[in-house]
Amino acid sequence: MSKTSVFTRRDFLRSTTAAATLAATGSPLLSAAATTASVLVIRDQKAMLDDYAVDAEVLKKMVSAMVMRVTGEKTPKAAWLSLVKPTDIVGLVPTPHLNPTHPEVVATVREQLREAGIPDANIRDAQGNIDVVERCTALISLPGLKAHWLTGIGTVLKNYIMFSGRPSSYHNEDSSKLGEIWNLPRVKGKTRLVLVDALRPLCDKGPQPDPRYMWPYKGLIAGTDPVAVERICLKVITAKRHALRGETWLLSPPPFCIEAADKQYHVGVSDLKRITVDTAGWEQDLLL
Amino acid sequence: MSPRAMARKKRSQRIPVLPATIEPEASVRPRGLVSVVPMVLFLAFLLWTGQAMAGSRGISAGEQNMALPKQVGIWELSESPRRIEPKGIFDYMNGGGELYLGYRFRYLDVYDYRDPSDIQILLEVYQMEASDDAFGLLSLDSDGQEVTFGGDSAPAGRGIYGAGLLRLWSGDIFARILAEKETPESREAVMQLGKSVTAGRAQSPVPSFIRSLPAEFAGYQLDSRQVTYFRSYLVLNSVYFLSTQNILKLDLKTEAVMASYRSTGVDQPKSGRLLVVRYETPARALAASHSFMESYLPEHKCKASGPGTPATGACLVEDGWVGYRVIGRNLVLAFQLPSEQIARLSLDKSAEQLHNWEKSHE
Numbered sequence: 001m002s003k004t005s006v007f008t009r010r011d012f013l014r015s016t017t018a019a020a021t022l023a024a025t026g027s028p029l030l031s032a033a034a035t036t037a038s039v040l041v042i043r044d045q046k047a048m049l050d051d052y053a054v055d056a057e058v059l060k061k062m063v064s065a066m067v068m069r070v071t072g073e074k075t076p077k078a079a080w081l082s083l084v085k086p087t088d089i090v091g092l093v094p095t096p097h098l099n100p101t102h103p104e105v106v107a108t109v110r111e112q113l114r115e116a117g118i119p120d121a122n123i124r125d126a127q128g129n130i131d132v133v134e135r136c137t138a139l140i141s142l143p144g145l146k147a148h149w150l151t152g153i154g155t156v157l158k159n160y161i162m163f164s165g166r167p168s169s170y171h172n173e174d175s176s177k178l179g180e181i182w183n184l185p186r187v188k189g190k191t192r193l194v195l196v197d198a199l200r201p202l203c204d205k206g207p208q209p210d211p212r213y214m215w216p217y218k219g220l221i222a223g224t225d226p227v228a229v230e231r232i233c234l235k236v237i238t239a240k241r242h243a244l245r246g247e248t249w250l251l252s253p254p255p256f257c258i259e260a261a262d263k264q265y266h267v268g269v270s271d272l273k274r275i276t277v278d279t280a281g282w283e284q285d286l287l288l
Numbered sequence: 289m290s291p292r293a294m295a296r297k298k299r300s301q302r303i304p305v306l307p308a309t310i311e312p313e314a315s316v317r318p319r320g321l322v323s324v325v326p327m328v329l330f331l332a333f334l335l336w337t338g339q340a341m342a343g344s345r346g347i348s349a350g351e352q353n354m355a356l357p358k359q360v361g362i363w364e365l366s367e368s369p370r371r372i373e374p375k376g377i378f379d380y381m382n383g384g385g386e387l388y389l390g391y392r393f394r395y396l397d398v399y400d401y402r403d404p405s406d407i408q409i410l411l412e413v414y415q416m417e418a419s420d421d422a423f424g425l426l427s428l429d430s431d432g433q434e435v436t437f438g439g440d441s442a443p444a445g446r447g448i449y450g451a452g453l454l455r456l457w458s459g460d461i462f463a464r465i466l467a468e469k470e471t472p473e474s475r476e477a478v479m480q481l482g483k484s485v486t487a488g489r490a491q492s493p494v495p496s497f498i499r500s501l502p503a504e505f506a507g508y509q510l511d512s513r514q515v516t517y518f519r520s521y522l523v524l525n526s527v528y529f530l531s532t533q534n535i536l537k538l539d540l541k542t543e544a545v546m547a548s549y550r551s552t553g554v555d556q557p558k559s560g561r562l563l564v565v566r567y568e569t570p571a572r573a574l575a576a577s578h579s580f581m582e583s584y585l586p587e588h589k590c591k592a593s594g595p596g597t598p599a600t601g602a603c604l605v606e607d608g609w610v611g612y613r614v615i616g617r618n619l620v621l622a623f624q625l626p627s628e629q630i631a632r633l634s635l636d637k638s639a640e641q642l643h644n645w646e647k648s649h650e
Contacts, residue, residue: 006583008531013606051469098381149526150383161382171383172522173532205429207384209466211451212431253525256532 005173012254036276037228037269041198041236042066043219043282052200052216054104062281063108066195066222069280080116083192084138090118091126091136091190093159094197095144098207101197105220106142109195128162130186139190141226145201145233147213151175152255153237154206156194156230157267163187179261182226194229196221203240215240218282227261227268228275232288234258235272239287344376347397354413356399356484361477363401363409372396390520391424392417392540401477408468411481419460419492420543424517426457428527435479437486445486454478458486497543500564500618500645505637506630507553508560514548528561528623535583536619537576541568557608561623562634564642570617574599577614580621585610602631611635615642 042065046058064076073079084090090113094101113123126132126139133139141159148154150171157178161167164181181187198221204213217236223229234255241249262270269275277288347369358365373395377385380396388396399411416422431450437458438444445458452470456463465481467474495517503510516527519542521534528546530536538544544565551558567573577599581588588603600613602622611622611631620642622634 006531006533006535008535008584009529010584010606012529098384148383150386150522154383167382168378171386176532207382208464211453211466211470214451252527253529253532 007176007256035269036274037223037225038070038276038278039221039223039225039228039232040066040069040278040280041219041221041232041286041288042069042280043217043286045218045282045284047218048199048216054102054199056104056108059104060108060112062220063105063112063195065280066220067112067193069278070193070222070224076112077116080113080118083140084113084116084118086117086119086122088118088138089122089124089136091124091133091139092142093127093133093139094125094142095146095159096127099144099146099202099209099214101142101144102199105195105197105199109140109142130163130165133163133190134186136190138192139187141191141194143194143196145196145198145217145221145237146206147202147204147237147241147251148206150253151178151257152251152253153230153234153258155196155233156226157182157257157261160187176256176260177265178257179227179265179267182261182267183265191226192224194223194226196229196233198233198236201237201240203237203244213244217285217287225268227258227270230255230258230261231270231272231275232277236287243285243287344370344372344379347371354485354489355487356411356481360401360409360480360484361473362403363474363477364403365399366402367400369397369399372398386522387526388414388425390518390523391421392519393421401481407474409474409477409481410464410466410468411485412464412466413485414462414464416460416462419457420495420497420517421519422457422460422462423492423494424519424523425462426455427515427517428523429455430513435482437482438489438491443491444489445482445491447482449475449478452478454482456482456485458489459492461485461489495543495545496645496649497564497566498545499648500566500638500642501545501547501562502634502637502641505549506633507556508549508551508630508634511548511550511559516546518544518546524563528563531583533583535579536565537567537572537579538565542566556626556630557624560608560625560630560634562638563621563623564638565619565621567617567619570614573614573617573619577612577619580612580619585612600635602628602635604628613639615639616646618642 042062044058044062046055047062048054067076067079071079071082073082092106092109094106110123114120124132124136126136141156143155143159145155151158160181161170163184163186164170170178198217198219200214200216202210202214221229221233238251259270261267279286372380374389374393377388394415394417397413401409430448432448433450435447435449436443445456447454447456452467452474454465463485465478467478498515498517501510518524519538519540521536521538524530524546542565546561546563549560549562567576585603602609602611608624608626609628609631611634613620613635620635620638622631625631625634
């Protein structure tokens with residue numbers, strides 16, 4: 001066993017202690033003109049009915065508001081066109097099963113892209129298909145928010161695992177390397193928007209559905225920085241776990257993939273101090 | 289097409305289901321030449337498409353090892369049941385499959401019940417190599433309402449129900465029965481399916497190795513709802529992250545129990561942990577302890593000396609005292625304890641309990 005590849009609980013405790021110390025004292029490294037990111041959390045109490053069915057009309061309004069707020073544009077059409085061009089081949093990448101992305105979310109995004117002038121033929125379902133993703137010039141990632149028993153969290157970074165062509169090599173101790181998939185030539189630089197379906201997330205025991213740990217958050221979490229979006233997703237899930245147990249209940253194993261995606265693979269920003277969270281809509285139990 | 293219909297269509301596209309039947313008479317049809325030829329062609333088709341099918345196939349009546357109803361309440365079996373072999377489990381549940389492969393998993397049978405509104409009750413029956421493995425899966429989470437099947441005189445299964453999901457252990461099977469929407473009717477149907485799954489089965493005892501845990505030490509009481517039985521370091525990490533690598537050299541031939549202990553002391557940390565692992569041989573236990581020392585306590589020298597001398601010690605680390613001791617084929621580790629004395633007491637108590645257990649076990 002290579003000693004350098006072993007990362008233990010003690011290493012983790014030391015790293016979190018160090019991070020806490022830096023946060024308290026201020027780190028010159030972190031405060032020096034570092035990259036920042038912005039993430040939007042938008043919620044609507046009426047997004048789901050009592051039986052967890054999605055209200056498609058409410059969802060459409062949420063998606064419109066989301067894309068305008070993320071891009072700073074004044075209409076949904078202008079917002080989508082600031083992310084993709086009519087000549088782009090746009091790949092939609094939802095979570096296909098096991099707490100899948102609600103089909104209404106995928107349908108709404110597709111519809112709004114069409115309304116913005118993206119030809120229907122240019123909008124593809126790219127999930128799991130390497131040939132399709134290679135032909136795509138733009139990707140919109142649409143994962144469902146869930147904890148994952150192998151990787152801690154299994155949402156944004158894990159959503160492209162099939163694009164690696166060897167998903168099982170990112171399972172065990174190598175799950176921290178999920179960020180490297182985002183640098184593969186077939187993927188790198190193509191993701192224009194990450195839109196997480198947080199309508200009814202799963203905060204433990206994923207990926208298999210377990211209703212004991214699912215709750216109607218009725219939200220969307222979105223941004224253009226995948227690591228920052230994942231980091232905010234983690235914050236929501238962690239807060240929900242603490243609330244459920246009434247005590248600290250951290251994810252196990254810790255989601256190492258998030259920090260590695262930032263510091264090792266430079267895919268985005270993982271440091272909460274460098275992430276601005278913009279919130280809109282329903283504020284009860286926001287968990288932020 | 290409605291979103292639900294779209295999702296259903298997508299689901300059926302994702303997991304190919306081969307022709308199958310649960311009709312009892314299907315297995316006793318006469319098989320002349322006329323029926324054999326299509327069978328040969330069908331088998332050739334199976335071989336040709338083997339990659340695409342990836343371990344998922346329909347189940348014939350002869351292969352079913354339990355009598356499940358075609359209808360329960362308003363839910364009807366909507367598709368032919370299908371069998372997921374170990375090689376196909378990642379297609380069925382992605383990385384979730386590692387959980388079952390971390391125990392001695394043989395195959396999974398999936399039954400899909402639907403009500404007239406297409407609301408699902410999904411029944412998954414995991415056939416494990418032994419009862420211990422099935423129990424281990426149940427032991428991963430004790431949140432919910434405990435349910436027993438078969439009664440005190442003839443226990444047939446034990447489960448935990450919560451929010452529409454029944455997780456069930458019955459002998460060498462573990463089952464998940466999940467109602468898409470929890471209602472009084474779906475709860476009743478889930479319980480009925482639990483009864484069907486366990487019907488005619490005799491429950492096995494919990495893994496004997498669990499009795500190797502001490503009930504208490506130095507004011508710490510065993511929390512019986514927080515005892516996990518497993519064999520894989522991935523499962524260990526899901527209940528208590530220790531290392532990204534398999535530093536305890538766990539595999540399907542090892543048995544391990546991780547338990548939480550709650551302190552009754554005023555100034556003590558609320559909880560400590562004991563992990564006991566049983567290896568095939570004392571040499572493997574010693575090798576694992578060395579691996580643990582090297583990776584987890586690199587600044588401390590292992591105090592194992594000559595033959596017959598147990599490797600044992602206690603060290604202060606970031607989250608309290610860690611104790612370790614090799615006892616025959618077993619490695620005992622204690623975590624998050626407030627003092628060296630308590631860490632050593634936990635090891636002494638574990639050694640005593642292990643000796644008692646081994647005596648009674650043998």
